Amino acid sequence: MTTVEISYVGGPTAVVSLGGVRLLTDPTFDAPGEYPIGSRALVKTTGPALAAADLGPVDAVLLSHDQHPDNLDAAGRAYLAGVPLVLSTASAHDRLGAPVRALPAWESVELGGVRVTAVPALHGPEGSEPLVGEVTGFVLSGEGLPKVYVSGDNASLDRVREIADRAGPFDVALLFAGAARTPLVPDATLTLTSEQAAEAAAILGARHVVPLHFEHWGHFTQDGPTLTKAFAEAGLTDRLHLMAPGESVRL
Template sequence: MTENLGITLSGGPTALLELAGVRLLTDPTFDAPGDHPVGERVLVKTEDSVLTEEAVGVVDAVLLSHDQHPDNLDDRGRAYLGTVPLTLVTPSGAERLGGTAQGLKPWEETNVGPLTITAVPALHGPEGAEQFTGEVTGFVLTGEGVPTVYVSGDNASVDLVREIAARFRIDIAVLFAGAARTVFFDGAPLTLTSANAVEAAKVLDAAKVVPLHFRGWQHFTEGPDVLRKEFETAGLTDRLVLLEPGQRAEI
């Protein structure tokens, strides 16, 4: 019998994943609502993260899509990395972070307990965005007797999702959505739009889709209502697992 994935949404891109006895935290953000300067611009956090560092408890690893933006790694999240045994991130991120950070190139893998974690490509914006937004990664979790889980990170490219689908049979897709937009790229989305999240779900043929990164920050432009509507229009409501902050699901 296949073991379930337990997932608890804290807020923004931060969620606790529990699979095969392994506890993983995505993109730690714990700061209070407020302004987060990034160069000459400011990202505004609008909601508290429900889980505190203490509430998360001991984790086996952090799955960090990237370290260069505060909506994916804020000040308290950065301090939190110093308390965990392993942070999986991009190679450039590992160089910047030091400590227990381990960089993985696309398609490289490592083991955490009984799970194999494979880094997969991600593009944080339209074609050509990487030189401006920086290196980003997603992850695929595999193991004996457990569902195969894709964690997209800040990826806006459905074409890259197709590459991942060609290599893995995904059961559960944890998709960073929200259609994040800033002044860059004439406001082009830096993460999946709700419509593209639906397209990604179709490409992957995932049995369940759990969106993250769709509320809690001002530059997330498509919230839960838009996600719900797009999945309903596509006839995929039964696949959508739309969590409220603090809510836990077993899927």
């Protein structure tokens, strides 16, 4: 089977190379600082390991959502103007226009020999979508290729179970973790906790897990060490690949 290569830029941003196709997740290239969102601000603590200009060409961007600056920042928005295709939500298409293409859940597009399928995601507890907005995840598949799940900012294990039932098992899962918390939804996390990430790995049957979006922002309440501990307690240490920004892994 062909391998998949993942290069970690920082935050939710990574280059996924699969079957000769290069895909970029949630582009964030701004420097550390405070980034307003409504009456609040999100605090970025670390900049990207690679600048947008250093990435080389990509075939498409997989944008989980556009409404939060920790998933699409000012430099990321500028970057979108130079890519051939952005796959995202209907809301993102309405707000951003071209080159964003709305990809509803369980619909697919073919990019070379890679099929990109949008899958459900929920950015918080049940009922939170009117507050946090629409998000999506993605499944990458193709003849002779590893099957890859990109969670986006999903906090729902029920959505993970649905995806596993319809599309699993997976070779690689890119799980957005960090147990994000903000005053917008004060009593629940907006992304997977470390324990939920380990449970998601088991549900998905994922042979390899690469965490994304668990560091570099002040609203994350868990981090790399808690992921390491949770996967160890679940007996899944051999599946976890924690990368430093700028590193790549071939799986």
